[in-house]
Amino acid sequence: MIKNIVFDFGNVIMNYNPDEILNHYELNRQEHDLLRKTIFESKEWSEIDAGKIDEKQATNIFINRVPDNLKKKVNQIMETWPENIDFYEPVFNYIEQLRKDGYRIYGLSNIGMKFANFVKDSEMGNYFDGYVFSAQEKLMKPDRRIYEKLLARYMLKSEESLYIDDLKANTNAAKKLGMQVFTFKIDKLGELQDYIASH
Structure with missing residues (x-):
């Protein structure tokens, strides 16, 4: 689950x-x-x-x-x-719904600290329960250690965690650690919603 x-x-x-x-x-x-x-x-x-x-x-x-x-x-x-940057409003609307439904939401991104801090310090920061950023950790996906940092820092069980990324190499790395995964493009938002609803 x-x-x-x-x-x-x-x-x-x-x-x-x-x-x-x-x-x-x-x-x-x-x-x-x-x-x-x-x-x-x-x-x-x-x-x-x-x-x-x-x-x-x-x-x-x-x-x-x-x-x-x-x-x-x-x-x-x-x-x-x-x-x-253009943010995907439908994705944020969905994240808001997921939070209301009791899911914990995290960010895991290969990104510099200027952009990471921009998200954290904006209203978007309120949507997330925690983050792991590559620039801060000096580790880049798909290195397994960056996923392990996330799981350890927030005491998450891999089998209870779904990782969503647009790159197959990154979702494959998460899958090897026992996480559920979904390779995403914005036109797959409906598929993602169906996947979460059925798991």
């Missing part, structure tokens, strides 16, 4: 799409493409999630890689991008 429901963030509770994030800034096509490659497709972006560098260090690296006219824009994007 499921008692705990653990959500990944990117493409589960929100639409993580660098192009759509960059559309919020005044950029021509060339600038848009350059900043997508420089920031979101860089190795440093993954290193932020892994906790190897922080956002401030990464910002300085990115600023040094762009022409002078884009340096301020890099700074602006790195400061404000979490505000320009």
